[in-house]
Structure formats: C-alpha cells, structure tokens
C-alpha cells in the first residue's frame with residue numbers, strides 16, 4: 001500500500017474513501033473539521049454503528065464513501081484496537097470496491113502521540129488490504145491501494161515507519177500462510193536468502209551436515225522423523241557500528257508439528273502449519289529493521305524443522321545432546337519447539353548479544369492462560385521484560401508476564417539426563433517450558449521469551465483479518481529495536 005501525507009484538508013480528497021475513527025459514540029476527528037464532523041455525525045446518528053471495537057459501516061458521502069471504524073470505549077482501549085480498526089475499515093472499503101483511502105493527519109485520542117497514530121493507522125490500513133489467495137484458482141491481481149494522511153504532519157517518523165513496515169508484513173504473511181507441503185525448511189531458507197539479498201542483510205544457512213558438525217542435536221532430533229531436512233537460518237543486519245554487541249532474535253520455525261511419535265489428535269492438527277510463526281515474526285522484524293536502517297546490529301536465527309512420526313523419528317525416552325553439550329531426555333516428542341530453540345539459543349549466545357529474545361508457538365498451556373488476547377513473556381532480566389511490554393503496548397501487541405521461579409527449573413530435571421523436555425508435575429506448562437529454555441542462555445545475557453501460541457494466527461474471521469497468520473511479535477520487536485542506540 002502506498003502511504004503518504006497531504007497538507008490539503010480532508011474534504012479536498014474526494015477521490016478517496018474517507019475513514020473516520022470512533023471511540024464509542026465519540027467521533028475522533030481532530031479539531032478544525034467542525035462542518036465535516038457534523039456531516040459525519042448526522043450520517044452515523046440513526047444507524048446501527050455504535051463505535052464498538054472492530055465495528056465498521058459504510059455511508060455514501062460527497063460522491064464517494066465514508067467508512068466509520070470503531071475502537072470501543074475508552075476504558076478498554078489499547079493501541080492494537082486502533083491498528084485493527086484501520087485494518088477493518090480498509091477491509092470493509094476493499095469489499096465495497098475502494099482502493100484509495102484518506103484519514104485525518106491526527107486523532108483526538110488521549111495518550112497517543114502523532115507518530116504512533118500514523119504507524120498504527122498506516123500499518124493497520126495496509127494489513128486490511130491483505131488476503132491470502134495463493135491457492136484460489138479465481139484470484140485476481142490485487143489493485144494498487146493507497147492511504148493519505150490529510151492535514152498538517154509535523155513529525156513524519158510514524159509515516160516513514162509505516163512505509164518501511166507494511167510490505168514486510170504483507171510479503172511475509174504469504175510465506176507464513178503456506179501449508180506444510182509448500183513451505184518445508186528448505187523453502188523457508190530459500191525465501192530468507194532472497195529476502196536478505198533484497199534488503200541488504202547477510203544470510204547464512206546451516207544444512208543437515210553443518211548442524212551435525214556443530215553438534216546441534218536438538219533440531220536434528222526433531223527433523224529426523226521427517227523426509228524434510230532441517231535448516232538453521234541466520235540473518236544479520238550490520239547497523240551503523242558492526243562491532244557493537246548485537247541484539248539476537250530467535251524464532252521457532254516448525255513448518256508442521258504433527259507431535260511426532262507423541263502424535264497429536266487429528267482435530268485441529270491442520271493449524272500446526274502455523275507452528276513456524278515465531279520464525280515468521282523474526283523474518284518480518286528483520287525486514288522491517290533493514291528498511292528502517294536501525295543503528296544497532298541485529299541477528300535473526302530461525303530454527304526450521306518439521307516434526308513427523310517417521311520410522312527414524314525420535315522415540316519417547318531417547319536422550320539427545322544439545323549444542324554445547326547438555327543432555328536432554330525426550331519424554332514427549334510433541335514438546336519439540338524447545339529442542340529446536342535450545343540449539344538456536346546456544347548459537348545466539350555465542351554472538352555475545354546485548355539482549356536475546358525468542359518467539360515461539362510453544363505451549364497449549366499459554367492459550368489456556370491467556371487465550372488469544374495476549375502473548376506470554378518471561379525472562380531473566382526484569383528491565384528487558386519491562387521494556388518489551390512497554391514497546392509492545394505502543395506497537396499494539398499485548399504481552400503479559402509470567403514468572404520464572406526456581407521450582408519450574410527443578411521440575412524440568414530428568415532421572416537419566418541433565419534435563420527432561422517435559423515437566424514432572426504436569427503443571428505451569430508455559431513457565432516450565434521457558435525454564436527449560438533458560439538453561440541454554442548464559443545468566444549474563446538479558447533474555448526474554450514470547451510464547452505466541454494463542455496470538456500467532458486467528459482461526460475465525462475477524463473484522464480486521466481473515467483466518468491466518470498475524471505475525472504477532474514483529475511489530476513489538478521493530479518498535480523496540482528502532483529506539484535502541
């Protein structure tokens with residue numbers, strides 16, 4: 001989507017559909033638009049539109065369309081609702097045949113600065129144009145969409161960030177939504193290599209032989225039941241001082257999770273094509289980071305493997321050795337994400353990062369705890385966790401902290417190896433999984449883990465998006481890293 005600004009008044013953009021945001025019954029049009037506000041309020045007044053979160057409506061106005069979009073009542077507001085309202089507005093407009101959209105250059109919303117408004121609205125609008133129709137025989141070429149912020153824009157940073165970020169989201173969504181047969185680890189690696197080249201990132205791919213040579217027994221044990229070989233994908237953004245300590249981002253990229261020998265039940269198993277979404281968020285963030293020319297060096301590591309129950313598959317009870325030598329008893333082959341991540345985190349730690357963040361669709365327990373409303377965050381450094389929660393809130397992605405008590409680490413001990421891949425107690429599934437990961441992060445590296453099991457994709461149609469990947473996490477990472485120096 002082309003995102004730009006124009007100093008002209010909103011009413012001068014008659015070729016575009018106008019989007020107006022509502023907080024409940026409150027029209028958020030900025031001051032100085034009294035006549036227009038009156039006209040819009042009159043249209044909305046006797047309609048079913050109540051400005052609820054995700055609610056939209058279309059009215060004919062001045063020879064074009066008016067699209068109103070709700071963010072709900074003030075008491076329940078979070079930034080994600082604004083991004084979603086912009087997406088819902090454009091999605092509704094798209095269905096009504098609109099391709100050109102205009103929004104006010106500012107919004108009357110307490111606590112939201114102009115730049116964040118531009119980023120949220122711009123990114124959301126672009127997301128609203130997206131549909132995954134790679135496999136629809138009747139799909140047509142998408143038209144060119146545009147969004148114009150109308151009125152005075154003093155700080156252009158939010159518009160620039162939205163421009164830098166929107167294509168990263170839309171192109172990676174096409175990869176994230178591919179099913180397991182279309183996106184095995186080798187394909188993800190090829191895609192990453194091309195993306196890196198196009199964006200000035202360096203890219204190194206470790207194949208099976210390289211992983212064996214390094215002793216990455218975790219990712220190899222996950223892949224060994226599959227005909228598809230594993231790949232460890234390592235991307236690097238140099239930043240302005242390549243000698244500075246990097247930020248390392250690690251993503252679980254399980255291209256399909258059948259559960260392995262500990263086979264999952266059939267119902268809903270198709271969604272496990274989205275078990276690669278930690279890696280997809282990292283790919284998106286790396287692309288955003290490259291396009292925003294951020295100052296700090298950033299390394300992205302994707303552990304890509306398919307978890308299948310073939311005759312060579314890891315058996316429950318097998319003992320494997322992680323990169324760097326810790327031994328792990330695999331008591332449940334469906335707890336495979338942590339086995340991929342233990343090697344990836346070890347490789348990440350070798351880079352002596354100033355901070356390391358991993359993202360993974362790691363535990364069903366996270367969905368039990370938080371549903372799809374927030375991702376869980378856990379870590380060994382409260383300052384890092386707090387910063388990420390804050391940047392997540394600004395970026396429209398909610399993160400909720402869970403503790404990492406010592407009991408959880410104790411619960412991951414094995415009778416026969418250093419660690420077990422499942423907890424003995426069968427409780428605190430999200431925290432015990434994180435406690436397992438913590439064993440592979442040296443204590444002097446600030447580290448945080450996002451469990452995105454409930455947020456990485458949506459299963460039922462929403463006003464702001466159809467079923468599919470959300471790329472949750474990428475927006476937070478970009479927001480955070482862009483501000484580091």
Ligand code: BES
Nearest residue numbers: 332334335336337361362363364365453
């Ligand atoms: N990929 C799953 C977690 C998951 C489940 C994400 C549903 C999103 C939706 C993960 O590999 C897994 O199967 N975890 C097990 C761990 C258990 C065996 C300790 C789980 O959560 O049941």
Ligand code: ZN
Nearest residue numbers: 257334335336
């Ligand atoms: Zn699993």
Ligand code: ZN
Nearest residue numbers: 254257275337
């Ligand atoms: Zn999994």
